[in-house]
Amino acid sequence: MTFKDLIKFSIQNLFRSKLRTMLTTIGVAIGSGALVAMVSYGTGTQKNFTDEFQDLELFNTVRITSTRVDLSTLLSFSRQTTRSTKDQKPKNEVVLTDSVLAALRDAIRAETKAGKLSAAFGATSAEPIVYPEVVFPSKLQLDTIETAVMTEALPAAMASSPGYNQIHYGKFFTSDSSDEIVISEILLNRMGLDNPVAAIGKEIKLTTISLDVEKMLNYANAPLAFAGGMPVSEQQYTFKIGGILSKDIQKLSNGFRLIMPIETSKKVNRLNFLSTLDLLRKTQQMAGYQAIIVRAASQKDAERIKGLAENMGLNPTSFTDQFNEFKKLFLLFDMALGIVGTIALIVATLGITNTMIMSIMERYREIGIMKALGASDDDVRKIFFVESAVIGFVGGVVGIVLGWLTTRGINAVANIFVEQQSGTSLDFFYFPLWLVGASVFFSVVISLLAGLYPANRAAKIEPVEALRYQ
Amino acid sequence: MSAPLISVSASPDPSAIVSAAPSHPLIDLTRITRIYNAETAPLRALDDISFSIDAGTFVSIVGKSGSGKSTLLNLIAGMDKPTSGEITVAGKVVSEMTSEQLSLYRRSAVGMIFQSFNLITSMTAAENVALPLFFSGTPEQERNARAIEMLETVGLAARAKHRPTELSGGEQQRVAIARALVTNPAFILADEPTGNLDTKTSDDITDLLSHINRHERKTIVMITHDVPLALRLSTRIITLQDGKIKTVDSH
Numbered sequence A: 001m002t003f004k005d006l007i008k009f010s011i012q013n014l015f016r017s018k019l020r021t022m023l024t025t026i027g028v029a030i031g032s033g034a035l036v037a038m039v040s041y042g043t044g045t046q047k048n049f050t051d052e053f054q055d056l057e058l059f060n061t062v063r064i065t066s067t068r069v070d071l072s073t074l075l076s077f078s079r080q081t082t083r084s085t086k087d088q089k090p091k092n093e094v095v096l097t098d099s100v101l102a103a104l105r106d107a108i109r110a111e112t113k114a115g116k117l118s119a120a121f122g123a124t125s126a127e128p129i130v131y132p133e134v135v136f137p138s139k140l141q142l143d144t145i146e147t148a149v150m151t152e153a154l155p156a157a158m159a160s161s162p163g164y165n166q167i168h169y170g171k172f173f174t175s176d177s178s179d180e181i182v183i184s185e186i187l188l189n190r191m192g193l194d195n196p197v198a199a200i201g202k203e204i205k206l207t208t209i210s211l212d213v214e215k216m217l218n219y220a221n222a223p224l225a226f227a228g229g230m231p232v233s234e235q236q237y238t239f240k241i242g243g244i245l246s247k248d249i250q251k252l253s254n255g256f257r258l259i260m261p262i263e264t265s266k267k268v269n270r271l272n273f274l275s276t277l278d279l280l281r282k283t284q285q286m287a288g289y290q291a292i293i294v295r296a297a298s299q300k301d302a303e304r305i306k307g308l309a310e311n312m313g314l315n316p317t318s319f320t321d322q323f324n325e326f327k328k329l330f331l332l333f334d335m336a337l338g339i340v341g342t343i344a345l346i347v348a349t350l351g352i353t354n355t356m357i358m359s360i361m362e363r364y365r366e367i368g369i370m371k372a373l374g375a376s377d378d379d380v381r382k383i384f385f386v387e388s389a390v391i392g393f394v395g396g397v398v399g400i401v402l403g404w405l406t407t408r409g410i411n412a413v414a415n416i417f418v419e420q421q422s423g424t425s426l427d428f429f430y431f432p433l434w435l436v437g438a439s440v441f442f443s444v445v446i447s448l449l450a451g452l453y454p455a456n457r458a459a460k461i462e463p464v465e466a467l468r469y470q
Numbered sequence B: 001m002s003a004p005l006i007s008v009s010a011s012p013d014p015s016a017i018v019s020a021a022p023s024h025p026l027i028d029l030t031r032i033t034r035i036y037n038a039e040t041a042p043l044r045a046l047d048d049i050s051f052s053i054d055a056g057t058f059v060s061i062v063g064k065s066g067s068g069k070s071t072l073l074n075l076i077a078g079m080d081k082p083t084s085g086e087i088t089v090a091g092k093v094v095s096e097m098t099s100e101q102l103s104l105y106r107r108s109a110v111g112m113i114f115q116s117f118n119l120i121t122s123m124t125a126a127e128n129v130a131l132p133l134f135f136s137g138t139p140e141q142e143r144n145a146r147a148i149e150m151l152e153t154v155g156l157a158a159r160a161k162h163r164p165t166e167l168s169g170g171e172q173q174r175v176a177i178a179r180a181l182v183t184n185p186a187f188i189l190a191d192e193p194t195g196n197l198d199t200k201t202s203d204d205i206t207d208l209l210s211h212i213n214r215h216e217r218k219t220i221v222m223i224t225h226d227v228p229l230a231l232r233l234s235t236r237i238i239t240l241q242d243g244k245i246k247t248v249d250s251h
């Protein structure tokens, strides 16, 4: 038997019981389609993130923190507060003050001058942008509508960075101490402003809260004083809307954003923490920045700057590092999706086992005839094996079409909501060529496994016995 | 597949296997015993049988029902193994072959004809005839040509595209004979080939077998209940009784 003969013979045999073959194949197609759709969702999500991060040049950023976020230091710290003042700072902890920031800037500048970094970054700035990470809770008021928002602060130099260099309405602030702020279109929409152009130049009021840290620390020694409430005060500031971040620029990370110039943010009284855990830290540390961000010209530069910061005793994490952690999560996510899809496929291929066993029972005598005419055990095994594989192959191919159509459908429906939300559409699924190839291959392999038992059973049939069988 | 044990090409050369051992008989059985259900309820279907068949002869095996005729034929066909004893075909010990070797032996040396025709109903007459060549890896074109040629030999070329259900019993048996001949086997084993046919059709079939024996010098071993028929056709008649050879008559 040549391979071509086998394929032809198997297809001929499968056509003899069309309905049964068709139902089994549809089963496999549904299983394989489910697997393909699931995996394509996983890869699609990952691709969307990666693409956007790449577009935003986030892989060129390094985030420098004072210490690793280490729960044990935090816990030991809370015990230490009751003890006296000396020697409390955990090793390796540098407070990210303005002087640290300046030192880092100088170091990076020297590195640039030495020609160890790419010469230019962006259109306006000739060197990496170094700025402190500032994010604080605030309340935003526009006309009569109020909403809570996390306010960020960025240097004016970011105007040329991807994500900020395409302000659709108005412009990014040109000075670090301007009183103009940048707001995202989505946030404006939430505040009831549907026409972004009309918002340019409008005044907004920002209310922040600040904490009297000294009082707070005294409370630690007199817990009952908490009964009087937290020692907080509110301040209100007025800004002008200078630019609006369009919905189309960022897709996934688009959100409610309010950005003020970095120098301006220094004049704003605010809480310098993001989580309540930070409250346990001391005054001194709270005076520093949570983090320093460096935006380099390339991913390679970012890695170099990371090394530089490490040498300075700082604690840098490149975005690539963070993303690699993130990717591990994706792997888990993909695996979960893949397992669900594989189960669907395995259940479907059990149909193949069933179909083949039925087929063998029906063709019992015929197998005897073939053996009497000189078919070897192997020949018979191959015939049933190839029949399983053909079902698996056709099921796999149909499954891809089915999976593709399904994902297109889901995508269309999902995008109705996405567009309502963000005004832009997004492809949730991604069909790389390897997925197409792998799913057909996988479907054939699983089908072969499903055909293993029936094929062996057929191979073992005794011709004399089968021929006596009526 | 491994190299053929007995080289039988698709081209008609019946002397190939025969001439391999001119001094030996084509089929040789020595002290063959076949016991069914040896452990539970032993049944001696064949009891210490020895005989041989020369190339080109027409041997009929007769005997009462249950005397062991089919058992004997299945052993020669390589579809079953003797409990003891040795079967040699053209000098090769069939009774010691592995299942892989046996399939090769059946494919190349044996042509089988059954009482119930045993055609595959989903295939056309031509496809049925070509089936043994399928397992030997003969190219499709050659298979088809050989099948048509064989159907011509049995006078059924016009029915090549018909399925077994569209053919009469006699026609079906002729297709089966064409199928048995298609690989140009060393011999033909027929288990009551006329058992399901009326007298007139039976005569046609036996005439055809006789013709093949005489004109193509093909060795034929046939089981039959019809003693007068056996007398008319065969060179030798072996009579079995309770798994033993009762008589051997030569003509």
Ligand SMILES: Nc1ncnc2c1ncn2[C@@H]1O[C@H](COP(=O)(O)OP(=O)(O)OP(=O)(O)O)[C@@H](O)[C@H]1O
Pocket (backbone or CB within 6 Å): B036, B037, B043, B045, B063, B064, B065, B066, B067, B068, B069, B070, B071, B072
């Ligand atoms: N697979 C088997 N298991 C057990 N006993 C068997 C088996 N095959 C045949 N027999 C027994 O062996 C004896 C010989 O059977 P066999 O089929 O060879 O007889 P036969 O001469 O061909 O009969 P018939 O003319 O009815 O076809 C019978 O008694 C039968 O019942």
Ligand SMILES: [Mg+2]
Pocket (backbone or CB within 6 Å): B069, B070, B071, B191
């Ligand atoms: Mg019998």
